[in-house]
Amino acid sequence: MGNMPTVADIRSHDADDDPLTFLTAYDAPTAAALExxxxxxxLVGDSVGxxxxxxxSTLPVTVEEILSHTGAVTRATDESLVIADMPFxxxxxxxxxxxxxxxxxxxxxxxxxxxxESGPHTIELTERLVQNGIPVMAHLGLNPQSVNETGDLTRxxxxxxEAEEILELAKAHEEAGAFALLLEHIPANVAKHxxxxxxxxxxxxxxxxxxxxQGLIIxxxxxxxxxxxxxxxxxxxxxxxxxxxxxxFREEVQNGEFPANDHYVEEPIDxxx
Numbered sequence: 001m002g003n004m005p006t007v008a009d010i011r012s013h014d015a016d017d018d019p020l021t022f023l024t025a026y027d028a029p030t031a032a033a034l035e036x037x038x039x040x041x042x043l044v045g046d047s048v049g050x051x052x053x054x055x056x057s058t059l060p061v062t063v064e065e066i067l068s069h070t071g072a073v074t075r076a077t078d079e080s081l082v083i084a085d086m087p088f089x090x091x092x093x094x095x096x097x098x099x100x101x102x103x104x105x106x107x108x109x110x111x112x113x114x115x116x117e118s119g120p121h122t123i124e125l126t127e128r129l130v131q132n133g134i135p136v137m138a139h140l141g142l143n144p145q146s147v148n149e150t151g152d153l154t155r156x157x158x159x160x161x162e163a164e165e166i167l168e169l170a171k172a173h174e175e176a177g178a179f180a181l182l183l184e185h186i187p188a189n190v191a192k193h194x195x196x197x198x199x200x201x202x203x204x205x206x207x208x209x210x211x212x213x214q215g216l217i218i219x220x221x222x223x224x225x226x227x228x229x230x231x232x233x234x235x236x237x238x239x240x241x242x243x244x245x246x247x248x249f250r251e252e253v254q255n256g257e258f259p260a261n262d263h264y265v266e267e268p269i270d271x272x273x
Contacts, residue, residue, distance in 0.1 A: 004079035020213025028076035074110030130177030142185035206231030
């Protein structure tokens with residue numbers, strides 16, 4: 001597989017290929033950095049709600065917000081596969097509306113595929129989206145959008161019944177035409193079982209090593225914000241770099257160092273003294 005895969009490349013990914021890399025991005029400069037670093041798949045996640053927009057959860061994120069952030073990401077990238085997330089309540093209730101919304105993600109915002117948090121109610125939707133030429137990534141395991149129903153964001157599939165249910169839903173979404181499956185915060189042995197049962201690739205976020213690729217939330221990777229989940233790894237400390245830069249500016253303004261001579265010009269202008 002080349003550096004930047006298409007939906008078809010992802011679908012045909014096999015165990016001999018390098019593991020896929022998957023990160024979120026919500027703005028143009030971050031997306032450009034991800035593409036320059038060779039990340040395969042960029043998800044414009046509804047995690048924008050708590051990472052970027054100051055919401056307490058992903059639930060308030062609107063279709064318009066995802067469209068706006070997806071547009072920023074696709075304008076800054078040429079090759080990375082960009083997937084737009086379907087926000088809470090934008091699908092499920094009315095399939096026609098869901099298809100229209102997904103179509104806007106592709107047509108207006110330039111995404112190449114959509115992701116939805118999946119359940120029994122999204123099997124038929126997946127089929128209809130794929131029939132309409134809209135590639136779908138399914139998402140099982142921890143579903144942040146179900147926080148009101150499940151009560152928390154703890155690990156899923158910790159008993160045989162739930163593990164079996166996720167496996168059946170995974171198979172059903174593959175059959176419905178999903179090109180990949182995101183598995184979030186489930187035990188590694190369950191993820192391994194699911195990966196082996198499917199021919200489409202599985203991307204894990206906190207799902208152990210036995211999957212086709214690994215994903216994380218970009219703010220966890222870069223160290224922006226104040227909390228990193230136990231399954232994530234922080235590779236940089238961007239928050240403290242930002243604070244350092246801003247403090248440097250404030251101090252130099254207050255002590256008169258900025259602006260220095262080379263930051264401005266003085267022009268003799270006739271009629272002004």
